[in-house]
Amino acid sequence: MISSTTGLEAWFFSSLANASHCRKHSTRIPQHRKFFAPQKRNVSADGRLAYSAYIQRHQHTKTALEVAEEARIHPNTTREELMALVDQYDGPSFTDQLPLLELPNLHQPGDGPHLTVSDKEEDEWPPPHQAWPADPETKTKLALLDHALRDFSKEPEDIYKLYRELPAPRAPYLESKARHKLLRHLAVVERKDEQSMLRYFSVIDDMRSTAIPLTTSEWTSAISFAARYVNRSTEVEVEAALQMWREMEHVAGVKGNDATFNVLFDVACKAGKFTLAEMIYNEMEARGFKYNRFHHVSQIHFYGLKGNGDGARAAYKALVEAGEIVDTVVLNAMISALIQSHEANAAENVYERMKRAHLANKDSRLPPRDYKSRREINLTLLKLAKTAKKNPTKLQEFRQKSIIAPDLHTYRILVNYFAVRSGELDKVAKYLDEMKWFQIPLHGALFLSLLKGFALHGGIRYTHWTEDRLESVWKAFIQAIDGGEEDLYISKWIALWALRAFLKCSGKSRTVDVWEEMRQRWTPSEADMDFIMKTLRPLLDGEDMAEKRYDWLLGSL
Template identity: 75%
Template sequence: MTSDSVRLEAWFISSLAKASRCRKHSAVLPTCTYFTSTRRPISEKGQGTTEHISSQKDPNSKAPQQSNYTFHPNTTKEELLALVDDYGGESFTDGLPLMEPPNLYRHPDGPHLTVTDKEEEDWPPPHCAWPCSPDAEATIELLDLALKDFTRDPEEVYNLYRDLPAPRAPYLESKTRHRLLRHLAVVERKDEHSMLRYFSVIDDMKGAAIPLTTSEWTSAISFAARYVHRSTEAEVEAALQMWREMEHIVGVKGNDATFNVLFDVACKAGKFTLAEMIYKEMEERGFRYNRFHYVSQIHYYGLKGNGDGVRAAYKALIDAGEIVDTVVLNAVISALIHAHEANAAANVYERMKQAHLVNRKSRIPPKDFKSRREINLSLLKLAKTARHDPTKLEEYRQKSIIAPDTQTYRILVNYFAVRAGELDKVAKYLDEMKWFEIPLHGALFLALLKGFALHGGIRYTEWTDDRLESVWKSFLRAIDDGVADLYISKWIALWALRAFLKCSGKSRTIDIWEEIRQRWKPSEVDMDFILKTLQPLIEGEDMAEKRFDWLLGSL
């Protein structure tokens, strides 16, 4: 453990000691510096593409073959365990101690604490707002109308808010402010733009001494920690600093969701000891684990490379009466891959597929991320209801969706294309996506292009230039047909050029660059990034010509 890690964790311990003293809400909220340490300079932050390609079910395509596993429409506890447990007889997982022991939860001696955000506790009072001009009143009416539609683009809602005169927030009633922050907090993927947008409203509220609710503080911590693709110690420190301001300066106590966010960023930054301390503090405060905490534990053991821990955390989720669905099983697949158990992860997918094929009434998970979010929240409530009425648990489990979705295939294709280089398995998954009528996501194109760039350009490889041409033509056809939400990003452009340099040589790569330029209008920053990255490759030897003089191996 580095000295920085020790210092960070020591600071966390001292903060917990102070957290036991709950202050009243401050009259004036001080301005917060959200990032307390400077992130190491990175040339570009890696971001996966979010575009997708609609694909129709091919009438000539064969249904995925059913394996020897037997499932029944009634999803019992034993059948759910069989989705993951690979071993016959008594599993080694059953004898594991929990967190290092895998079961982090223990029943605390103290009472269960509940943090409420009741409207009557708001300050200013719910219907208190500054008087404003007729133009501002019209803007507020438009904002209220937009907030009633949860499908509205957060950027549109934010622009309406920005049309208000400064300082903006005091002109809104309490209900409107809370709905605004909730709308801006729910995004498919947090990035720098959505983070700054959310913090802009938070700053307006702080400037007007308007307190934030626990959920709003938690969303702010989540943005501070998750706005980048890869979390580092800088994001951990920013999240802990904001949590410290929330509890020690303002006096708003965190809830179970707050600690889950802190645990998640600590895990992703590799601060496993700190992550364990965070969950232990959550236990000491009497919070009960729910599906989100168990899924976080599954990720935790995957990042630690502990496959048996992944299985034990999954078993603990089922034993706790939580409902298994596609989200949970996707977490297991991803964790097993991180734990270097790719075959076990593929087996989980096969069992998901089999369970869906046997239960013909089973539905496919929704494609819209807000619908998926609502399902997650519904499953959380159903599990809570089943704890009071255990007879309903089996009924609720039968209604859950256990079927592959876009995320399932993104995880598998990214591994087998980029890391394993097994094109035959990638082709199998893409073919089965068509059968399940799941649209081809843009991130899958990115994974395929990475695969050609990393594994093509050598003799006897499956990643041939002819197959690369086929993939590229399919991508361009979708772009030219105007498929919704599909576009050329800098990462698609970069890996496409790298792939053609590796597999087809400089001449064809220059042609591909012209095709990209005709369809893409990059910013100066993106153009500079592409040219600086590719310049040394273009000026070097022609790999396509050189590979004919080589026998085997990477170029």
């Protein structure tokens, strides 16, 4: 295992050197050989074996109507209007003098023949319509799976269960189109976690065991699962992603595309490996890939993670000038980057302009709540930007149709910052109130941020984070749980922070009562129970806040 940043970067550099060796233009067939993490279900041993080859870790204010009355701006269709959504400081900035990550020269000489993956049906392996012969029972199961694959709204878990009904090794019984549909269903999930990762890798393992190759997009999805199945990426995920990328290019003989490198860049950034991230984009440059909206948004995140607000602004400017379409996703990235750069006021300004721009545009729509619909919009914007680059007269029309209203992710970013980091309960209340104007229901992540806020900022004098307000939040959460609200459930994290909040604000007796309320609605796994008790035991053995309160200025009283 690689144990340092230098080691990872050296490994990556070595891989690039190997990648530059010329290869014949042919595909090599591999040889046989809701914010809270949900309660983990038992996963088959096959799935765990599939993944073990790659990974070593488990792991109040004005109303909206008043704002609309004050709004005097037009739909954001011009470069100037789009730039006005984000504060741009006057005077020269060092980020205006330097290119972002050395923007690529797209006309560099090639490094030798590039391996490509053909999309032609006749180049499929095994050939199209070729599959293992099936007995009548298996044919019935294949028919059920084929019918389910025609409906992209089907849950991945339901699709996977139908696939697992096939006799081992399963994959060869599927024709090529069915295999690609299956992996696409399993790859498109709202949030990558251990369960969704193991599902995907189980199918990959079946294909590897019978020498069925993967397409570039399927390899990229596998790398994405290896890197993003945990909430916080670390060096382990970076190593796993690079290892899989090396297998993709040097064992399977499939060259990565722009999406592959964006996944590698993303995990390197999130793990804090910024030098490695720049090396990845430099390799993308050397291969002549053009930037698209995903790369520009990734750069905004890159500078946000580095705490560089000017860099994030320059990345946003580059996105606009490249003819990409600004929407809620782009502006959410800017809000997050500015907050991480300790520019909360600038982030709030972006949010306020999003509201005004949405309310001023009579044709503006709200972002869809369904994650698959959001994904389709992202892909559509990518295609529209490509069209506009060929026909610039279309760009203003496309930009006018983009959605820039705040969505759930906007409020998650803002509420988490003002509840957890700055402790400004009045601003949290403002955002929760304004969510109603955009028809956004409360989400478990917002309750988690609130409970964290009480745990961190409550239990002292002269605070807005009082015991009574905590009781109001908890009552609302329990009522929502009992009412079966979507995207709300008890997890180990919400249980942990709820207990911490009540220990801090109300004392041990009330905390025990809250625990009983949770246990009536939630049966934690043994691992979750062990995690919670190990974390809380020192606090339960300590002082009781009902008997001793702390004052931030005068000390204990």
